Amino acid sequence: MNSENNITPDPSKVFPAPSTKGITLIKPTITRPDIEVGDFSYFADTDFEKHVTHHYDWIGDKLIIGKFCQIGKGVEFVMNGANHRMNTATTFPFYIMEGWEQQAPELSQLPLKGDTVVGNDVWIGEGVTILPGVHIGDGAIIGKNSTVADDIPPYSIAVGNPAFVTKERFDKDMIDLLEELKWWDRDITEIKALLPLLSSPDIDDVRCRLKILLGKPLEFKATILQNEGMDAAYVEVPFDILGLFGKGRLPVCATFDSVPYEGQMVRMGSPRHILGIPKAIRTRIGKDFGDTVTVTFTQRGEQKATASTLVLKPQPGRKKEGRAEGDLKVKFYPRVEDDSVLKFAVIIARTTKGKWVLCRHEDRTTLEFPGGHREEGESILDTAKRELREETGARAYTIQPLCAYSVTGKNSVNEGGEETFGMLYRAVISSFGKTHSEIEEVLQLDELPDNWTYPQIQPLLLEKYREITQQ
Numbered sequence: 001m002n003s004e005n006n007i008t009p010d011p012s013k014v015f016p017a018p019s020t021k022g023i024t025l026i027k028p029t030i031t032r033p034d035i036e037v038g039d040f041s042y043f044a045d046t047d048f049e050k051h052v053t054h055h056y057d058w059i060g061d062k063l064i065i066g067k068f069c070q071i072g073k074g075v076e077f078v079m080n081g082a083n084h085r086m087n088t089a090t091t092f093p094f095y096i097m098e099g100w101e102q103q104a105p106e107l108s109q110l111p112l113k114g115d116t117v118v119g120n121d122v123w124i125g126e127g128v129t130i131l132p133g134v135h136i137g138d139g140a141i142i143g144k145n146s147t148v149a150d151d152i153p154p155y156s157i158a159v160g161n162p163a164f165v166t167k168e169r170f171d172k173d174m175i176d177l178l179e180e181l182k183w184w185d186r187d188i189t190e191i192k193a194l195l196p197l198l199s200s201p202d203i204d205d206v207r208c209r210l211k212i213l214l215g216k217p218l219e220f221k222a223t224i225l226q227n228e229g230m231d232a233a234y235v236e237v238p239f240d241i242l243g244l245f246g247k248g249r250l251p252v253c254a255t256f257d258s259v260p261y262e263g264q265m266v267r268m269g270s271p272r273h274i275l276g277i278p279k280a281i282r283t284r285i286g287k288d289f290g291d292t293v294t295v296t297f298t299q300r301g302e303q304k305a306t307a308s309t310l311v312l313k314p315q316p317g318r319k320k321e322g323r324a325e326g327d328l329k330v331k332f333y334p335r336v337e338d339d340s341v342l343k344f345a346v347i348i349a350r351t352t353k354g355k356w357v358l359c360r361h362e363d364r365t366t367l368e369f370p371g372g373h374r375e376e377g378e379s380i381l382d383t384a385k386r387e388l389r390e391e392t393g394a395r396a397y398t399i400q401p402l403c404a405y406s407v408t409g410k411n412s413v414n415e416g417g418e419e420t421f422g423m424l425y426r427a428v429i430s431s432f433g434k435t436h437s438e439i440e441e442v443l444q445l446d447e448l449p450d451n452w453t454y455p456q457i458q459p460l461l462l463e464k465y466r467e468i469t470q471q
Helices: 172-181 188-198 203-213 241-245 279-285 307-311 380-392 458-469
Strands: 035-037 063-065 076-078 116-118 156-160 163-168 218-223 233-236 250-256 259-267 273-277 292-299 329-333 342-351 356-361 371-373 394-408 420-432 439-445
Touching: 172 203, 188 203, 203 218, 203 241, 218 233, 250 273, 259 279, 259 439, 273 279, 273 292, 329 458, 342 380, 342 394, 342 458, 356 380, 371 380, 380 394, 380 420, 380 439, 394 458, 420 458
Parallel strands: 035 063, 063 116, 342 420
Antiparallel strands: 156 163, 218 292, 233 273, 250 259, 250 292, 259 273, 329 394, 342 356, 342 371, 356 439, 394 420
């Protein structure tokens, strides 16, 4: 095993493993134009061309071998020149012998079977004989001393004389993924990054990671579950989302029984991630709590995964909340002299079990604390209570003011950028009913997100909440 990590694999070296002189890379040893071999395919012997027999220039057939093939000692490739005519009274080739003066037949009259083609990443055992015109698919395995007379499909295992397929190495879905991946055509850096994946015996995990890498949806069936007595539904995700994507919270493009939906997979104190199912989706698919639904999903809002980001991605640390960036400034006040300047109410709410209560607007994929504008004739406390009920479905709760705050700078709710004031509240919710607003999803979370709707404001409100409440 090579421990010199800074050495780059070189396809032009005859001996790729200095400690094992019995292995030679084939491509650098080839002198004939009618033999084509891909990079890094090796022969557990020497003088490969001597093991290609009956290969005559005038016939014009080729031996084509892909990349990263492993060819055992004593393997022989028999080319078309070995075939004799069998549709005549004699099979003896008088036309190649001196003195018989027989005219050679046209090539079209000979039993030629075309080029012999071996795919990529094919393992051919010792003493195998491969007859003319055979095509062996990518990833196939040929057992020791077999004679291959017919084509062998990709990723199948064949043994015997004549060789026959004993089984497929993987199911069709996995084979299709590997054929699309074509890892052997990637550059050395990418292949190195893929090695943990290519060498893993956990095929289910490999399947998931290949689908992510190739931009294909993952799919599962799940039972629709009810969220703690609320008219809110979700499914549990049977994949290790953190391990696969390196994220505790994953924005996704999903489907429920083929109906599209954009949402987020989150952890809510359960062993697995969950994905909420809005009531509108349940109505469209005609299913409710206890029914089984087929779910597909892909990661949303990310560039296509690469080998290095997929396989070698480190687990991320928790982001720290910082001060507001850009031109936005947030200030806090213990009190205000004129209550009428308070135009907004924001409520940082938790359940009696300590879960954070957050909302997702129907037009957004980000999360936010419940809250909103003060309506005419309302006290700011009435605004806070109304927004809490409408946006979370809170039915029984306690609420108390913490402090006033202001935001200066242009944002989505303040085009002028002047200083605007609001009141920050704390609430504890003991029971929930239905929501009555544009909120698409209400989440109860053990951990707070990092995909805020107002990332320059909400983390600072949370920081002040923790400072005052010591939570």
